[in-house]
Amino acid sequence: MTLNSIRVGLLASALLLIGCNEPGYPEHLQVQRIDQSDLQALLIAPKESAGALPTVIVLGGSDGGLGGAQATAQALAEEGIAALAVGYFGLPNLPETLNSIPLEYFDAALNYIDTSTQLSRNQCQQVPVMGSSRGAELALLLGANSSDYGPVMAIAPSSHVWGAVGDTQASAWTRNGQPLTFVPRHSNPDYSAQRFIGRGYFQQDLQHADAVAARIDVNSIQAEVLLFAGADDQLWPADEMAQTIQAQLATVGPAARVTSIIYPAAGHAIAPGLPKNLTEVTLGNSQTIVLGGRPDANAAAQEDILRRAVNAIKNPICYDSTASFDDHKLDELEQFLQTSGTSSMVLMRAGEVVFEYGDIHEKHTIHSIRKAMLNSLYGIYVERGIIDLDATLAELGIDDSIPLTATEKTATVRQLLKSRSGIYLPSAATAQSMLAGMPPRGEFEPGEQYIYNNWDFNVAGAIFEKLTGESIYTAFYREIAKPLGMQDFKGSYTTIDEDTDISQLEVDGFYQYEPELSKFPAYHFRMSAYDMALYGQLYENFGVWNGQRILSREWIEQSTTSYSLTNRYMDFGYGMLWNVINPNEQRPEPAFFHTGIGIHMLGVYPSSDLVFVHRVHTETDYHFDQQNLYSIIGQVFGALETRHSNEPADTDK
Structure with a gap:
């Protein structure tokens, strides 16, 4: 082995020196060392649990063993997750170094999870995997080569496969006994430098044409991908490689599949659980390996990564990249639309129209779907701290022509959005059917009962304008329509x-x-139907548009969580200004929608990569049987060659 090879090995082992010895663990965690001929791992999980726990595989970086992985696993376990830290070299029964590690080795970890009564796959029948540095490279490779893994979470990731440690002519990984193509070393790292900075050398090697063949095929990943990198990573250019992965994934499937977060002043060691001040490491020969980042920036990144990872593990988004439409069945659908009274319809995937009918750019009233439009504005201004969802009507000075009672004034903005205010008063644009379903005033206190009630929604709009000082339409154009590139909505408005x-x-x-x-x-x-589809796509993207975050993912998930059961037979609920199709045994993935007078509809189906918009020109004489909408929805999902069972019926007016 050459001097350079020795120094490469020292560099790798220095990356995650902290935590190489198993520490003591809190009493509320259970820790089990797994020492088997086919698996070396450490399971860290909460002791108190009812049933199987959400489970994740954690992969350390160039230490290969359980050091850095166990620190991250413990951080995840503190959040109610069973974390299986898997070692892949440098442990008994494993290769000594990061050299020719078979991807099939990790099948044993899957098997361990599948045969445990305590552990479980997620609702997508996948196992989340999180890796850092070379472990991130590995996590992406596992996701690209097997549909068993998802979501895939890569910290300080690599867009390419790199060579073995200590042997520049060998691959770090194999599949089916064959080495994976890796980036050849063209740069000449100065391993004698007192302060070694690796970033520039990796950048040089990525510039060569032969690096293209070593790019990880992330397009094959059938799961959500989360990328986290520090812009001040001095070990390798993780931020640039994260951007490469994001751009590659943007060419296929919905933008929602990838979240890429670059932390401006953070460095390489940003995996949750690692020491916050790990900005450089000094080896036994007094050489310093620079990792980059400021301690405070690293700490903030670790906190954010942990929060996002926990959310992704506990609330996975299921995808089926093989689902496609049967053209013959779409032709049958179009023939049905010609006789149904439908004015326009759009099916959208990844921001592209895959089916359209009628004039999809004609504007007309969307009726109750207006509530879903208000949802985005609330999400933006809640995040800015301008709107407090827990403010009461009394605190906001809200009263009506028929004065509110003291109890009614205790209703909060949040309860208005959920239609659980307990206020049953006359309101503008209220259908007779809505009035007929209204209970007597005072029968329920705020928060006690869901009643679909335009008073709540109208007042929610008024509160938005009072707190922001501008019209809903002006704000919607600036914050939503313009960034999304809506073609027909310009923000003009009047009073009728x-x-x-x-x-x-x-x-x-x-x-x-x-x-x-x-x-x-x-x-x-x-x-227009087209602009409505763009709006639905924003929600399918979980708030991201062209790489820019417009709505927080947390707000969308909060809004599309069911707080009230509205249809027991269909298992539908109501969130905040959205109807929710609850997951159950027949449909493991949630979806959400809103309708208007029972014949307009905007549906968002993340698991099917589908946004559905149906319109009837209700500003003119029209004839449309509401039952036709159910038939149309059925035909849409019937045209999907891989069918999903998230078809909603309409209970909203």
Whole structure:
């Protein structure tokens, strides 16, 4: 072995020196060392659990053993997750160095999870995998080569396969007995440097044409991918490689599949559980390996990574990249639409229209789907700290033509969004069917009962405008329509009265006042099917558009969590301004939608990579049987060659 090879080995072993000895663990965690002929691992999990725990495989970096992996596993276990830290070299029955590690070795970890009563795959029938540095490279390779892994979480990731440690002519990994193509070393690292910075050498090697063949085939990953990198990573250019992966994934499938977070002042050692001050490591020969980052930035990155990882593990998004549409069945659907009274319809995937019918750019009223449009504005302004969801109507100075009682004034903004305010008063744009389902005033206190109630929604709109100081339509255009590139919504609006001919309007929205009922207007949107589909795509992307975050993922998940059971037979619920299709044994993945007068619909089906918009031109004379909508939904999912059972029926008006 050459001097350079020795120094490469020292560099690798120095990467995650901290935690190489098993520490003591808190009493509330159970720790089990797994020492088998086919698996070397450490299981860390909460002691108190009812049933199988959400489970993740954790992979350390160039230490190969259980040092860095066990630190991250413990951090995850503290969050209620069973974490299986898997060693892959430098342990009994394993190779001594990172050299020709078979990807098939990790099948034993899957088998261990599958045969345990305590551990479990997620609802996508996958096992989450998290790796750091070379472990991130490994996690991406596992996801690219097997559908058993997901979500794939890569910390300080690599977009390419690199060579073995200590042998520049060998691959670090094999599959089916064959070495994986790796990036050849063209640079000449100065391993004698007192302060070694590796970043530039990796950048040089990535510039060579022969590096292309070593790129990890991330397009094959059938799961969500989360990438975390420090912009000040001095060991290798993890931030640049994360961007390469994100750009590669953007060419296939929905943008929601990849989340890439670059932490500006963080370095290489940002895996949860690692010491926050691990910005460099000094070897026994007094040489310093520079990892980069500031301790405070590393700490903030670790905290954010842990939060995002826990959420992804506990709430996975299921994807089926093989699902496609049967063209013949879509032709049959189009023939049905010609006789149904449908004015326009869009099916969208990854921001692209895959099926359209009618004039998808004609604007007209979307009715109750306006509530879903308000949801995004609330999400943005809650995150900015301008709106407090737990503020009461009394605190906000909200009262109506019919004065609110003291109890009614205790209702919060959050309860309005959930339609659980307990306030049953007349309101603008309220259908007779809605009034007929209204309980007597005072029967339920705020928060006690879900009642779909336009008073709640109209007041939610008024509160938004009061706290932000601007029109809903102006804010929606600036914050949503313009960033998404909506073609037809421009933010213009007016106020109508009972004599207004709505069919003659050209605006994008209008306020409907009915002062004899309430002083709060309904805020109606006029949108095209295409723009509505873009809006649904934003939610399928979990708030990301063209690499920019518009809505927080947390807000979308909070809004599309079911707080009220609205249809026991279909197992539908209501979140915050969205109807929710609850996951169950027949449909393990959730979805969400909103309808308008039972015949307009915007549906978002993340597991099917599908946004569905159906329109009827209700500003003119129209004839459409509501039962036709159910038939259309069935035909859409029937046209999917891999079918998903998330078809909603309509209970909203």
